[in-house]
Amino acid sequence: MSGALALRSPILGSVRGVDHVPGTRSGVDPDDAEVGRRFAAGDEQALAWAYERWAGQVHGMAVRAFGPGPDAEDVTQQVFVAAWTGRARFRPDDSPLPAWLVGICRHKIADAWARRDKHRREAEAAMTEAQARPGGPVTAGVDTAATDRVLLLDELDHLGQPQRGIIELAFFEDLTHAQIAERTGLPLGTIKSHIRRTLERLRTRLEVDGAALHA
Amino acid sequence: MQHCTPEQLALAALQEPLPASDAAHLDGCGTCRAEVAALRRAPDLLSVPQLAAPGAAVPPPPRVWDAIAAATGVTAVPSPSAEPAPALSSVPPPPVEPDHGGTVVPFRSRRRPVLLVAAAVVAGAVVGAGAVAVVQSTGADGDAVTTVALAPLPDADASGVADVVVRGDGSRVLELELDAPALEGSYYEVWLIDRAVDGMFPLGVVTPGTQTVELPAGLDLAEFPLLDVSVEPLDGDPTHSGVSVARGDLDA
Numbered sequence: 001m002s003g004a005l006a007l008r009s010p011i012l013g014s015v016r017g018v019d020h021v022p023g024t025r026s027g028v029d030p031d032d033a034e035v036g037r038r039f040a041a042g043d044e045q046a047l048a049w050a051y052e053r054w055a056g057q058v059h060g061m062a063v064r065a066f067g068p069g070p071d072a073e074d075v076t077q078q079v080f081v082a083a084w085t086g087r088a089r090f091r092p093d094d095s096p097l098p099a100w101l102v103g104i105c106r107h108k109i110a111d112a113w114a115r116r117d118k119h120r121r122e123a124e125a126a127m128t129e130a131q132a133r134p135g136g137p138v139t140a141g142v143d144t145a146a147t148d149r150v151l152l153l154d155e156l157d158h159l160g161q162p163q164r165g166i167i168e169l170a171f172f173e174d175l176t177h178a179q180i181a182e183r184t185g186l187p188l189g190t191i192k193s194h195i196r197r198t199l200e201r202l203r204t205r206l207e208v209d210g211a212a213l214h215a
Numbered sequence: 216m217q218h219c220t221p222e223q224l225a226l227a228a229l230q231e232p233l234p235a236s237d238a239a240h241l242d243g244c245g246t247c248r249a250e251v252a253a254l255r256r257a258p259d260l261l262s263v264p265q266l267a268a269p270g271a272a273v274p275p276p277p278r279v280w281d282a283i284a285a286a287t288g289v290t291a292v293p294s295p296s297a298e299p300a301p302a303l304s305s306v307p308p309p310p311v312e313p314d315h316g317g318t319v320v321p322f323r324s325r326r327r328p329v330l331l332v333a334a335a336v337v338a339g340a341v342v343g344a345g346a347v348a349v350v351q352s353t354g355a356d357g358d359a360v361t362t363v364a365l366a367p368l369p370d371a372d373a374s375g376v377a378d379v380v381v382r383g384d385g386s387r388v389l390e391l392e393l394d395a396p397a398l399e400g401s402y403y404e405v406w407l408i409d410r411a412v413d414g415m416f417p418l419g420v421v422t423p424g425t426q427t428v429e430l431p432a433g434l435d436l437a438e439f440p441l442l443d444v445s446v447e448p449l450d451g452d453p454t455h456s457g458v459s460v461a462r463g464d465l466d467a
Contacts, residue, residue, distance in 0.1 A: 048291040051280055055293075056272030063273045064412055065265040067454040073282075076275050081286045106266050145370040149260045156261075171262045176231050196225040202257035 036097035039083075040090050047084050054098045055080070058105050065109045075108045082108070094161065103157070110149040117146035148210055155205040159198065166191055167198045219247050228254035229262075259369040264412040265457065271413050363442060363463040365393070371460035372396065373403075377442055379430070379465065387430040393444060395423045395460065404447045406455060407439040414439065415455060440466035 030038065032053070038046035058079050062072035082104055083090070090100055156164060162184065169175045169183060177195060181188045219227070219237045227233055227241060228251050241247050280293060365375040373395035381387050391405060405428060408415040416439060418428050430436075444461040 044289045045291040047283075047287065047289050048293045051283065052293040055279070056274045057269040059275040059279070060271050060273040061265075061269050064270060065457060067452075067457070068273070072273075073275055073279050076279050077282045077286070080283045084283075084287045084289070102269060109265060145260055148256070152257050152261055170229055171258060172266060172268045174262065174267070177226060177229075192222040192226065195229065196222045199225045199228055199254045199257060203254055206256060 032096060032098070033092070036090075036092040039097055040087055040092045042087060047080065050083070050097055050101070051080060054101055057098065058101055061102065061105050062109065066112070071112065075105065075112060078108045079105045103153075107150075107153050110146070110153055114146040114150050144210060148206055151205055151209050152202055155202055159201075162186065163194050163198050166194045170195060218244065221250075224250045225254055227251045229258050230255075256369075263369075267412075270411045361465060363465050365442065365444060365461040365463040367461050368459050373444060373460035375444070375461055375463075377463060379436065386432065389418065389428040389430055389442075390425070391421055391428060392425045393421055393423050393461075395444070397423060398446065401446050401448045403460075404445050404455075406441075406443040406445060407434065407436070408441040408443050409439050410441065412441075415443075417453070417455075436465055440464055 030049070035046050035049045035053070039050055055076060059072060059076040062075035062079075066072045066075065079101055083101055086104075090097070095103075156167065159167065166180055166184070166186075169180045170177070175183065177188065177191045180186075181191045184191070217240070219233070219241055223233055223237050224241075224247060232238070233241060241251070284290070284292070360381075361379040363377050363379070365373075365377060367374045373393065375391060375393040375395070377392070378390040379387060380390055389405070393403065395403065403421045403423075405418045405421045406415045407418060407430075416431065416434060418430070421428065421444065442463045442465055443459050445456055446458045446460055447456045
């Protein structure tokens with residue numbers, strides 16, 4: 001367990017509580033871990049605290065993906081509603097609440113992309129048909145990127161630690177395997193073999209479910 | 216010659232540089248290249264700036280909480296001190312400090328040169344000859360030139376080469392050669408974007424082929440080093456569509 005514990009705080013600490021300014025809160029406010037535990041237990045006040053502390057980061061991600069406006073606000077709303085209604089799946093001992101929220105935010109962004117992609121292709125298909133042109137616009141055809149992203153994020157949810165933390169540092173923080181080793185304190189060889197196995201697992205998921213989905 | 220180890224091929228799929236001998240082997244080995252190609256779809260799809268770890272916080276407007284409260288029936292309210300100023304112009308929080316002794320790595324910067332090489336080699340993408348990284352040179356007429364290759368982003372078939380030319384009078388232009396399919400109902404736009412992918416300058420509409428785009432005087436290219444080509448729908452929305460098809464790093 002010591003390895004996992006050593007790993008946990010630095011990795012999952014990548015989503016830091018930078019949103020709230022220390023010193024502006026009264027002494028009775030719970031720390032982030034306590035907010036996470038109360039959230040999991042269904043304490044409504046914990047949802048408000050979570051929003052106070054992390055809505056800015058979640059909305060910041062959504063704005064980065066969609067620009068400021070209704071789309072980004074929708075995603076932010078969906079993240080907190082989904083987190084609250086799905087709180088039974090949140091394990092405060094496995095990951096801090098902000099990291100869990102960021103993971104949900106990735107799902108919601110990918111879902112929105114997949115919906116847009118579907119609409120675009122439907123519109124293009126309709127247009128191509130209407131014009132009875134062979135070929136069609138350049139963006140037509142089988143582009144499975146949007147749906148594959150949804151599958152891949154789902155597969156990440158099924159990874160245990162430390163595999164998930166390692167691959168997230170590679171994917172989402174752009175760290176090299178050497179930097180991940182430094183950050184986590186795990187040996188280089190361990191990092192490399194986890195990366196290899198996780199990429200194989202993701203490839204398999206795409207080959208199996210992706211093929212079925214697009215068939 | 217011995218094949219690369221499975222672990223090294225996985226690192227190559229993540230665009231990490233390999234030791235020289237392995238990189239040389241990978242260059243010439245179809246089996247190893249095919250393996251990298253098979254492993255890299257997941258990183259290519261997920262390792263995008265939009266899904267990266269959170270950057271600057273942007274407080275949502277109060278109506279977002281109202282909608283959450285309505286949907287969940289929760290009656291607790293966030294404290295007023297957290298009520299946001301709903302403006303993008305609000306000062307972003309200070310950069311997050313690295314953990315004990317770690318390094319803050321700007322997204323993609325460390326791997327960018329490798330990404331360009333890998334994109335050219337592994338995916339068989341056509342990138343301008345000799346332009347797999349930023350090249351500094353001097354133009355025929357004595358102007359300073361920085362050349363950057365625009366590598367296709369995942370699932371895009373656009374690429375190109377751009378020269379930033381500093382003219383004798385100090386003004387700068389971007390000479391862009393874009394190799395991309397013609398579009399209908401949408402158009403290409405070229406942008407300079409900062410590393411956090413928070414700030415960006417639209418430089419204008421571009422088309423497949425060669426063109427010259429004026430750069431704003433005083434724009435700090437070190438601060439906005441990502442040269443990005445996007446596909447913009449004809450929707451009257453001046454913001455970036457989020458659909459980027461090619462990108463290069465002026466500061467790689």
